[in-house]
Amino acid sequence: MAAGSSGGPGAPCRHHAQLGACESRAKYREGWRPRAVKVYTINLESRYLLIQGVPALGVMKELVEQFALYGAIEEYHALDEYPAEQFTEVYLIKFKKLQCARVAKKKMDERSFFGSLLHVCYAPEFETVQETREKLQDRRKYIAKATNQRDCFVLKKVEGPKKTASKSSEHDSPWSRSGSHVASNWDPSCFTSSPGVSHNTTYPSGNQNQSLLTSPHYDNNCAESSGYFGHNTSLTPSVHPGGHTPPPSLMQQRMVPAYNGIDRFMPRTTHLQERKRKREEGNKFSLIGTSEDNTEVVIGPQLPEIPKVDMDDESLNTSATLIRNKLKEVADSVSMSVEKPESSSAKPLVKQRRRI
Amino acid sequence: MAAAPAPPVGRRCRPFPPTKWRRAGFSHYTGRACSSHSSVHPISEPTQPRGTGKPVWRPAMELGRLEYLQALVTEFQVTDSTEAKEQVLANLANFAYDPSNYEYLRQLQVLDLFLDMLTEDNESLVEFAMGGLCNLCLDKTNKEYILEANGVEPIINCLSSSNEETVVSAVTTLMFLTTPQSRAQTTALPVVECMLRFSLSANTRLSNLASIFLQDYCSPLQVEEARNLSKHTAVGIPLPKD
Numbered sequence: 001m002a003a004g005s006s007g008g009p010g011a012p013c014r015h016h017a018q019l020g021a022c023e024s025r026a027k028y029r030e031g032w033r034p035r036a037v038k039v040y041t042i043n044l045e046s047r048y049l050l051i052q053g054v055p056a057l058g059v060m061k062e063l064v065e066q067f068a069l070y071g072a073i074e075e076y077h078a079l080d081e082y083p084a085e086q087f088t089e090v091y092l093i094k095f096k097k098l099q100c101a102r103v104a105k106k107k108m109d110e111r112s113f114f115g116s117l118l119h120v121c122y123a124p125e126f127e128t129v130q131e132t133r134e135k136l137q138d139r140r141k142y143i144a145k146a147t148n149q150r151d152c153f154v155l156k157k158v159e160g161p162k163k164t165a166s167k168s169s170e171h172d173s174p175w176s177r178s179g180s181h182v183a184s185n186w187d188p189s190c191f192t193s194s195p196g197v198s199h200n201t202t203y204p205s206g207n208q209n210q211s212l213l214t215s216p217h218y219d220n221n222c223a224e225s226s227g228y229f230g231h232n233t234s235l236t237p238s239v240h241p242g243g244h245t246p247p248p249s250l251m252q253q254r255m256v257p258a259y260n261g262i263d264r265f266m267p268r269t270t271h272l273q274e275r276k277r278k279r280e281e282g283n284k285f286s287l288i289g290t291s292e293d294n295t296e297v298v299i300g301p302q303l304p305e306i307p308k309v310d311m312d313d314e315s316l317n318t319s320a321t322l323i324r325n326k327l328k329e330v331a332d333s334v335s336m337s338v339e340k341p342e343s344s345s346a347k348p349l350v351k352q353r354r355r356i
Numbered sequence: 357m358a359a360a361p362a363p364p365v366g367r368r369c370r371p372f373p374p375t376k377w378r379r380a381g382f383s384h385y386t387g388r389a390c391s392s393h394s395s396v397h398p399i400s401e402p403t404q405p406r407g408t409g410k411p412v413w414r415p416a417m418e419l420g421r422l423e424y425l426q427a428l429v430t431e432f433q434v435t436d437s438t439e440a441k442e443q444v445l446a447n448l449a450n451f452a453y454d455p456s457n458y459e460y461l462r463q464l465q466v467l468d469l470f471l472d473m474l475t476e477d478n479e480s481l482v483e484f485a486m487g488g489l490c491n492l493c494l495d496k497t498n499k500e501y502i503l504e505a506n507g508v509e510p511i512i513n514c515l516s517s518s519n520e521e522t523v524v525s526a527v528t529t530l531m532f533l534t535t536p537q538s539r540a541q542t543t544a545l546p547v548v549e550c551m552l553r554f555s556l557s558a559n560t561r562l563s564n565l566a567s568i569f570l571q572d573y574c575s576p577l578q579v580e581e582a583r584n585l586s587k588h589t590a591v592g593i594p595l596p597k598d
Contacts (some may be wrong), residue, residue, distance in 0.1 A: 014520060024439055027426065029447060030427035037442055037480075039449040039487035043524045043561065125560040132564040133572070136528065143494040 011079050016050055016121050033110075042139045046124035047074075047101045047131070051091045051108075052084065055116040060091065067093050067108065071100020088116060092123060098135060360526045425451065429464050442480045445473065449488030458495050466500055467492070474510040483522045488513055488526040496574050502533060508541045515550050520559065527554070527565045534573050543574050548582040 021034035054063055056238040064076050077093040082090040101122070109120040127135070425448070430442045448466055451457045461467065466488070473485035489511070492498050502508075510532070514526040534542045551574070554566035570579050 022443060025443055026431065026440065029424075029444075037446045039446050039491075039521075040453065041487045041490045041521075041525055043490065043528050043530070043565065044521070097491045127560075127564060129564045129567050132561075133363070133568050135574075136568070140494055140532075143455055147458065147495050 005299075009074045009209060010079055012083060013123075013125060015044060016052075016123070018119050018121070042136065044122055045098060045102060046122040046127055046135070047095045047098050048123040048126040049093045049095070049101055049105055050079075050082075050121050050123040051093065052082075052088065052119040052121075053116050054091055054118065055114045056087050056089050057114055059114055060089075063091060063113065064093065066113070067104050070095075070104035070107065072096040092126065094126070098138065369535040369574075421457070422463070425457070425460050425466075427465055429466065429469065432469070441542065442478070442484065445469075445481055445484040445488070449484045449491060452492040455495060456491060461492065462497065462501070467498060468505065470578065471502070471505060471507050471510060472571060474514060479517070479519050479522070482514065482517065483519050483525075486511070486522045486529065487524040490529045490532070491528050499533060499535070503535070503538050508533060512542075512544075512547055517545070520562070523554075524561055524565060527551070527562070527569060531569055531573055539573070543578060545578070545582060545585065548574050548578050549586055552579070552582050552586060 019036035019038060023034075024039045026033075049067075051063070051067075059077075060078065064073060067073060072095065073093055074096050075092075077092055079092050084090045093104075095104065103121045105122065106116055111118050124132070138190075168293045197234075358372075392456055410425070428444050428448055432441055432448075435441060448461070448469070452466070452470075454462060470485040470488045473481045474489075476482055476485075489502065489507070493502055508530070511526050513527050514522050517526070530542045530547065551566040551569045554562050555570060557563045557566070
């Protein structure tokens, strides 16, 4: 049996210990900061961060504020029973998202705080079973997305939509890499032979090369993920050598939980293009002169007003309305000032003479 | 595989040979990297590039990624220093966390390297190799590769290691490697029994993972079977004196 740490959470663990930095690295693989030799796996990483070396000056509030810069914090408290050096305290901070905790650890570790060096490490032993489970599931989803393998993973206890949404926002890097390819290069080769699937179009792609790699495995994806739970083992025989025909109903079931967060990631260019299109349509109609009520006799094209495009967003619409009103005001005032040049010219002369 | 696109205009242009972009047979790189380490072009930013704090010249790092990984692997094979081996292995294991590296790692046969290291005497090497496998085994292709290479057996053996990290990584790796085809192996009776014991451990990390293994990856029947088995073994019961 593995030698574990004794005591539950709150006791010092081996993985809390700060290892010495490695001095003997070959030049070509030296980093910018001296680092210890350590491997981080998903087991070690956690939303819980243990912070040691906080000076005992009653600075909990400032500490939490500092960490809150990296993400929303769910909980925090001091760990009084944790062995600490004299005049220092130990705190536990729980972030809402793992990614925030990772960034916070990276930035705050070995940082000076009120004259003392902080030592920040992960504290996965504080997790509950469910939290650990969710952590592993999130990692699974992340890998599936990052490698564009539609791993139709449905767990008994999955909390699909909520977790995917948060996971989507956490791992922006794979998206930003493939972001430019999103609406253009999507290769539907994975899905050509599955007629029942209606939500192909919601998948952002980025799978330029990898779809070719992964499509042969696609039939395995479905079979293996649903196989754990004793049902759908008949899936395997039903997949024919052509490769990509999972039963539509199964695909529906498994795809939806994994990809609810997708609409948040419609690329900005698509939004802009849509608005442009709407605007142009608006322009088109204004020139043609369609009006709902046919009581007016429309002679010739209407002058195109500043098109009032609905931008699908309240705040954007408010700003747009404000800007439009302002423009109208300015336009009006300009036309007015043209009519009264004399009265306005006198004023500036007088104003220039102001003395403080 | 499609040819990689030309380097984007505006990024720093480094004098790399044009073949780099075509990822031709990497014996080309092997030839270069095999010469002594000091002559390897010092690629700026060789820190483990995980996390979001990526420095500005990461594009240069992208260019040299395969070369850099190749240099690591070569050093590992060539060096006599245990320390250097450990450092390089840890470096590779951390690279294995990021899916963008998986293709390179496969090309360089790092998966086999990790699997081979599981049977080493050096505890650190086992720990790092197990961590590396844990990091990359979720990817479909990697998963199949490991299963085909009979990787499950050495991983199961790691469950009896005295190193906490090794055990924890092994539990997670077994979870991730469980597929309908492999579950006969990954959830074999001895494994389930082991997990039962772990779930009672005082080590929260281990007990959490073992509980998840039992609840999500084993059928109730399997758990019951393992429970009955451990009930009948005489562990902890003193032998009768007469």
